Amino acid sequence: MTTALRARFTEELKVAMKGGDKARLSTIRMIQAALKDRDIEARGTGKEPLGEDEILSLLQKMLKQRQESIAIYDQNNRPELAASEREEVAIIESFMPKQMDEAEVKAAIETAVAATGAASMKDMGKVIAALRGEYAGRMDFGKASALVKARLAG
Structure with missing residues (x-):
């Protein structure tokens, strides 16, 4: 393959x-x-x-x-x-796709939160999994994780 x-x-x-x-x-x-x-x-x-x-x-x-x-x-x-x-x-x-900027990451997080129906911190795993499936290689998941945590915390 x-x-x-x-x-x-x-x-x-x-x-x-x-x-x-x-x-x-x-x-x-x-x-x-x-x-x-x-x-x-x-x-x-x-x-x-x-x-x-x-x-x-x-x-x-x-x-x-x-x-x-x-x-x-x-x-x-x-x-x-x-x-x-x-x-x-x-x-x-040089082999990676263009990295997403912070605004794009925040928009993707909002979309993932809405798509997964996440409402609290216990749903964080679902949101991160959705982001990984969609944006692998284009998003820094360390930073995204902190943004998801902040978004779900309130």
Whole structure:
């Protein structure tokens, strides 16, 4: 099962190899290795290889890891390591769909709250699940979670 993103990774890998772009090449290889690990894990449990949404979720997780590393490197005065991580972030983001701005996120939350009939904090899981299904890879769910909590709290 080849998704559009998988094909794009392969194509970008070839371009990076031909162009001698070592940073892009290593980052794409890292993405493909993580993808392969997840596919093997899925196969072990009898599931299909990752689809577009799961791939976007994986990329989102990789971005978050790098952003945490950047904060740590900046804190510990390691600008060269932080710069390397920032370069990886830029490359990973190039494969992601355009991120939603705060106004779009708030509008999506209102739609999800209305669609799920959420009325209190105990419905937060339903709202987040609806958002994940609709906006995987385009929304920062850490920030969205806080906004959903504020919306449902009153």
